[in-house]
Amino acid sequence: MAYLPPGASDNAVSVRLDEGATIFDLMDSHQVPREQAHLVVCNGLFVPPSQREGYRLQDGDVVALWPPVAGG
């Protein structure tokens, strides 16, 4: 919640990215510390830490980021 950009509503915001931008590019452009994003999900599917740097986003992708969380 702390890194949500202005204009966010319901903890979500639409963003424009350069062609070929990766998940790390997205996080860097919003000053989200990489080590804080423990759970990264693209279109509902988990993206492991090793793939985040090279994971190229497509138009319409929905990315969700969470800090370390758990429950039950």
Add this chain to the structure above:
Amino acid sequence: MSWAGKILRVNLTQGSCTTEALNRQWAQEYLGQRGLATKYLVEEIDPKVDPLSPENKMIMTTGPLTGTMAATSGRYSVVTKGPLTNCVACSNSGGFIGAEMRFAGWDMIIFEGKSPKPVYLYIVNDKAELLSAEEIWGTSVWHTDEWLHAKHQDPMLRIAAVGRSAEAGCLYAAVVNDLHRAAGRSGVGTVMASKNLKAVAIRGTNGVANVKDFGKFMQAVNDGKKVLADNAVTGQGLPTYGTQVLMNVINEMGALPTRNMREVQFEGANKVSGEAMHESRPSDGKPNLTTNAGCFGCTIACGRISTIDRGHFSIENKPEYWGSSGGLEYEAAWALGPDTGVDDLDALTYVNFLCNEDGFDPISFGATLAAAIELFKEGAITTEHTGGHELAFGSAESLVWGAETLVSGEGFGKDLGLGSKRLCEKYGRPELSMTVKGQEFPAYDPRGIQGMGLAYATSNRGACHLRGYTVASEILGIPEKTDPLETTGKAGLVKAFQDATAAVDSSGLCLFTTFAWSLEDIAPQVDGACEGDWSAERLAELGERIWNMERDFNLRAGLTAADDTLPKRLLKEAAKTGPAEGRVNDLDKMLPEYYELRGWSAEGVPTDETRQRLGLS
């Protein structure tokens, strides 16, 4: 050592309290709490006993680390044969009364028989007596708590009680302690009320003195605390966001059961999420979440304390609910919210308050109401049955009315107290009940998290997330990430989680430590405190022994492999949206391998070799 070595046996029929020595050999084989109390139960009752008859017994039990300096050592359990499931029931709770029981010098309390009149058990250290509860019978847990504190003029008295729902026969009534912690599942509170036992009030002033090797124990305890503090989940995530942060996570991953599990994603999830609890309400400018809270000895403190907007329709004329109280945890929020289609955070919080005030399980209540709403939608239930009330998915009024009616024990409230399985059978649509072995599902759809389907189907107390929480691996990546849509390898994963959980549940420690700890972190703490040599391997084997003992009890109670299944909806109706779109739960791909790994026959019965290996007669 570490065990107090002393059991209190309370015969409610005769009105007697007697002291017994703890069976030390069983303590070495079953450790404490869930394992050891279940051993006593299976040795002392007929598995076919009617759970609500005087012949059933109910055990309040601590683990050997309860009340010690170990982190999260506030746990106790209530063990009995459950009326909702007709299976072995073991419900675990935190708060403070577990530690108080140890301070008073008791490992466990075994209740047997039935009192001719309402009573409560009053314990001050080694003195125990049954006193009249006639004045508080028919009142809530909260009233009982206040009355007992006033009567005994002791603000430090720790109290566990049943509320009006239990007295009215609701089959998923809880035992609530310290106002808003609960041994919540499987109807253990219904058993307590059936014995005319209203409350247990304990004051202990002796501490836990008999730790085996204090230096070794404290070293292990401090090492463990450091791991919890340094771990991102237990050190930051859980205290800050609580379990409720899972609402958006599970919804995003397409595994949030919605509207009686007809769908797997809820459009209103964000409105009832952990994030929403932090945000200021437009109506009064204040957030729902007031603060976090911890149980005895806890260094995590994941608990939520919440305050409802005074102008909210549910409480606007009820000042008794204007203060702060136990707020929403994820499972409760899910059952009261997405599963009924309601996205009104304060309405969910109010009903959660009622669950604490009158002692009923919010998971089973929400899921039963969701089934009732679907039955209403299908025309199987009409306004004639509900006394004129329309039931609808998404209606906060339906939710609030349902909970208040349940507490009243009148009219349709009686039907809601039956639980989903019996309700759907009564109205001729058993296929609409989302249950396993009679117990309602928690908040993870097994079409989107395949391993959980197997965990639910094989859980010894019916559908439950706390018997094998593979969500940790499949969703959260703890201890390592597995694919939630994959079935390969899940049989082994489920077995490993089930066995480790049974061991943790027998120690006196909280299961939430296992987001950071493994049995390798717990074993040195047990070893420092308890007589014997305790390793992670021994604890895992002990967990497997407990699992098989519970299984054996259920089989002797009449259950068969046919009960290790899921509702047809989850096996035949595919998920409509999200990453699991088009998927059902592929239980048939996992179950045979699971039986094999367990050392059970194809009929799900532990083989002689397995029994021998685990030392089960």
